[in-house]
Amino acid sequence: MQKRVYMCMSTDVIHSGHINIIKKASELGTLTVGVLSDEAVSSYKRYPLIPFHERMAMIENIKGVSHVVEQKTLSYKDNLEKYQPDIVVHGDNWKTDFQKEIRTEVLDILNSYGGRLIEFPYTNDPKINEIDRRARAELSTPHFRRGRLKRLISIKGIVTAMEAHDGLTGLLVENTVVHQEGGAHQFDAMWVSSLCDSTAKGKPDIELVDMTSRFRTIEDLTEVTTKPIIFDADTGGLKEHFAYTIRSLERLGVSMAIIEDKTGLKKNSLFGNEVKQTQDSIENFCEKIKVGKAAQRTSDFMICARCESLILEQGMDDALTRTRAYVKAGADAIMIHSRQKDPSEIIEFINLFRKTDKITPIVLVPTSFNSVTEEEWQKYGANVIIYANQMMRASVPAMQRCAEMILEHHRAEEVDSMCMPFKDIIRLIPAE
Ligand code: SPV
Ligand code: MG
Numbered sequence: 001m002q003k004r005v006y007m008c009m010s011t012d013v014i015h016s017g018h019i020n021i022i023k024k025a026s027e028l029g030t031l032t033v034g035v036l037s038d039e040a041v042s043s044y045k046r047y048p049l050i051p052f053h054e055r056m057a058m059i060e061n062i063k064g065v066s067h068v069v070e071q072k073t074l075s076y077k078d079n080l081e082k083y084q085p086d087i088v089v090h091g092d093n094w095k096t097d098f099q100k101e102i103r104t105e106v107l108d109i110l111n112s113y114g115g116r117l118i119e120f121p122y123t124n125d126p127k128i129n130e131i132d133r134r135a136r137a138e139l140s141t142p143h144f145r146r147g148r149l150k151r152l153i154s155i156k157g158i159v160t161a162m163e164a165h166d167g168l169t170g171l172l173v174e175n176t177v178v179h180q181e182g183g184a185h186q187f188d189a190m191w192v193s194s195l196c197d198s199t200a201k202g203k204p205d206i207e208l209v210d211m212t213s214r215f216r217t218i219e220d221l222t223e224v225t226t227k228p229i230i231f232d233a234d235t236g237g238l239k240e241h242f243a244y245t246i247r248s249l250e251r252l253g254v255s256m257a258i259i260e261d262k263t264g265l266k267k268n269s270l271f272g273n274e275v276k277q278t279q280d281s282i283e284n285f286c287e288k289i290k291v292g293k294a295a296q297r298t299s300d301f302m303i304c305a306r307c308e309s310l311i312l313e314q315g316m317d318d319a320l321t322r323t324r325a326y327v328k329a330g331a332d333a334i335m336i337h338s339r340q341k342d343p344s345e346i347i348e349f350i351n352l353f354r355k356t357d358k359i360t361p362i363v364l365v366p367t368s369f370n371s372v373t374e375e376e377w378q379k380y381g382a383n384v385i386i387y388a389n390q391m392m393r394a395s396v397p398a399m400q401r402c403a404e405m406i407l408e409h410h411r412a413e414e415v416d417s418m419c420m421p422f423k424d425i426i427r428l429i430p431a432e
Helices: 016-026 038-044 052-060 077-083 100-113 126-139 142-156 167-175 194-199 211-224 239-252 269-274 282-295 316-328 344-356 374-380 390-409 413-418 422-428
Strands: 004-009 030-036 065-071 087-091 116-120 159-163 177-180 183-186 189-192 229-232 256-260 302-307 333-336 362-364 384-387
Touching: 004 016, 004 077, 016 030, 016 065, 016 087, 030 052, 038 142, 038 183, 052 065, 065 077, 077 100, 087 100, 100 116, 126 142, 142 159, 142 239, 159 167, 159 390, 167 189, 167 211, 167 390, 189 211, 189 384, 194 211, 194 229, 211 229, 211 239, 239 256, 239 282, 256 282, 256 333, 282 302, 282 316, 302 316, 316 333, 316 344, 333 344, 344 362, 344 374, 390 413
Parallel strands: 004 030, 004 087, 030 065, 087 116, 159 189, 159 384, 189 229, 229 256, 256 302, 302 333, 333 362, 362 384
Antiparallel strands: 177 183
16 A cells, blocks of 8 residues: 655645655655645744645646645644655754744654654755745735735734834834744734834834834835735824825835824823823824825735724723724724733723724734733734734843943943954844
């Protein structure tokens, strides 16, 4: 009887390396390929250029492949237990890279029923790196980038965004990956915060940094990254101006603009009622949303309406009335904000909002109410979690301490151990 052979594939661009390994695997028996889900692929490497069902169809039609099945996670556990293949095939690169733990799990499961792992030598082909480089270039184009946030929300249910305000912070959001329990975690998107974009320029967060400058920040980010961008558009300004802002953001490849229901001189929400802040009327703000939606030229771009009722202590009913009206006016998502440490008012809001609206994405910025995990937020019914300022808040004390120590010691030797080695910083930025 033919042996049953299993291998996993995540690729969206087939090259000779894949054809070779499929050929060798199919010579061992009847080959089933587990095609990795979009969610699993985007968790550990770049977002796939081709969606799951098309990748399934593509791989199914390669000579030597007998069956294709979905592999939902990086872990092979579910599929190995379900299909119990005689042989699993993989390149030997996973003995040493982040997939080490996945390999150990595969070996344990195979051993439990007498299956075998066959590893082929992995060759690092420059052609493959070139294909990946080209795929990343495509992902960074405005059209590809813009549509990805909506797709990620529908694939993953919940997405995370980390604040970025220049090329360097953009690269950190783009490339930081943590491998944990056989899985990989990275941020899905970037948040262009008004607070951090202003703070980086030494200016207060009062809509003083003008749109031309804010767009320049977006351009700095798009030049060196591929991930989707969520833009903090403050109040959106005059509705007559907002229409133009929306089109500019679309052209730049931004996926979502968030506007808050305040009017007059805007101050940062985390001040709450300690400073004078005025909430816009429901009618005016709905009108602004409608103007924005009518101005937008592409179907993937999203306008998110941010409600400040809890920040300004206007009560839960006001927050619900407003957010429901904003959705009716055309908002693609809503953001509810709070400056309480205790997450209970946000959780209460989500519960009540979800009673009548199961689909509109809910965006949160858990700066104060930071004890809830992403998994817990997903269970409550939230869809976008924005880490709005933590990297910047972490960097300022480090820079301050470094400056103080040099002043104290009249030389730089003492700060060396707290600095990134010079040889690393010169290689931090990849050369084209
Ligand atoms: C920002 O990051 O600029 C925000 C979020 O608008 S908050 O600072 O919490 O208001
Ligand atoms: Mg802001």
